[in-house]
Amino acid sequence: xxxxxxGRLVAIGGLSPDVNDTxxxxxxxxxxxxxxxxxxxxxxxxxxxxxxxxxFYEQYPRSECEPTHLELLRGVPRAPAAVVAEQxxxxxxxxxxxxxxxxxxxxxxxxxxxxxxxxxxxVCGDSAGxxxxxxxxxxxxxxxxxxxxxxxxxxxxGSCVAHLxxxxxxxxxxxxxxxxxPGPIWGIPDGAALVFEGTNVAEAVTxxxxxxxxxxxxxxxxxxSRNIAARRxx
Numbered sequence: 001x002x003x004x005x006x007g008r009l010v011a012i013g014g015l016s017p018d019v020n021d022t023x024x025x026x027x028x029x030x031x032x033x034x035x036x037x038x039x040x041x042x043x044x045x046x047x048x049x050x051x052x053x054x055x056f057y058e059q060y061p062r063s064e065c066e067p068t069h070l071e072l073l074r075g076v077p078r079a080p081a082a083v084v085a086e087q088x089x090x091x092x093x094x095x096x097x098x099x100x101x102x103x104x105x106x107x108x109x110x111x112x113x114x115x116x117x118x119x120x121x122x123v124c125g126d127s128a129g130x131x132x133x134x135x136x137x138x139x140x141x142x143x144x145x146x147x148x149x150x151x152x153x154x155x156x157x158g159s160c161v162a163h164l165x166x167x168x169x170x171x172x173x174x175x176x177x178x179x180x181x182p183g184p185i186w187g188i189p190d191g192a193a194l195v196f197e198g199t200n201v202a203e204a205v206t207x208x209x210x211x212x213x214x215x216x217x218x219x220x221x222x223x224x225s226r227n228i229a230a231r232r233x234x
Contacts, residue, residue: 006198007117009133009155010124013188013211014094014163017055021191023233024207025059028089031122031195037088039065044072044103045095045128052093060091072103081112090116094127094162096141097149101132110153117155127162130188134160136181138168146171148180156199158184164214165189173223176216187214192230206230 008031015021029037041056043049048071060067070083077083084090090113092100104110117123123133131137136150136159146168150159161172164187175181188194188204192211195202204213211230216223 006155006196007120008122008124008202009117009196010122010193011130011133011160011186011188011196012124012126012162012193013130014190015126016190019191019208021207022059024191024193024205026064027193027205027207027233028091028122028124029060029065031124032088034088037065037122038086039067039089039091040084040087041067041069042072042090042092042125042129043069043095044092045097045100046093047095047099048072048074049095056091056093065089072107072109076107080107081109084109084112085116087116087121089122089124092123092125092129092132094125094129097128097131097137097139097152098141100128101151101153104132104153113153114155123155124193130162130193131160134158134186137161138172138175138181148175150181156196158182158186161185161187163190169214169216173216176218176223177221183216183218185216187216189213194228201228204228204230205233207233 043052133155134152135154138161139149159181161168172185191208192206213228215226
């Protein structure tokens with residue numbers, strides 16, 4: 001635990017049911033620092049999509065943790081904040097970042113998640129579930145084209161670009177130069193994760209053959225980039 005300075009934050013670029021990212025899920029469980037951690041999955045960004053919930057229980061078996069999930073759109077429990085507060089790890093799934101942010105705020109979970117994290121808990125997620133922890137992101141949830149969305153929860157400074165590819169990198173650089181997104185911008189490819197301890201970057205990890213997290217910063221009217229090689233998980 002990292003009580004007093006914030007816990008761990010694991011921002012995953014993206015996942016695919018066609019790729020074995022089991023090592024990445026094992027890593028997420030291990031960040032709690034205890035045997036059989038309590039792990040809660042929040043599928044709000046996908047509209048509480050049943051298949052994503054099924055995949056969560058496949059990757060977080062009861063033999064390794066105490067899994068549960070929390071629906072915020074289809075069947076909200078009487079006290080969602082109490083469910084979140086008792087977890088060691090809260091994993092937020094992918095989908096629409098704006099819908100996710102709205103759902104968390106409506107139920108007051110933005111404050112509860114921050115309290116959990118500041119007390120030493122683990123917050124994490126993939127795609128929209130990675131975007132949400134930063135001040136802003138690049139998302140395809142606002143229309144047919146990728147757009148800047150500068151309204152995340154802001155647990156850590158800067159912005160996040162999940163599913164990193166060349167097109168997203170170029171758009172992120174333009175948004176950074178034009179003031180559409182706060183920097184630094186962290187670009188995270190699928191299968192890779194950027195890990196924070198408190199508000200400080202600890203490392204990047206990946207469950208795939210290779211992965212590089214890209215940091216973009218604005219300096220004197222130009223954008224500079226730095227690559228962070230991801231440690232391969234086994």
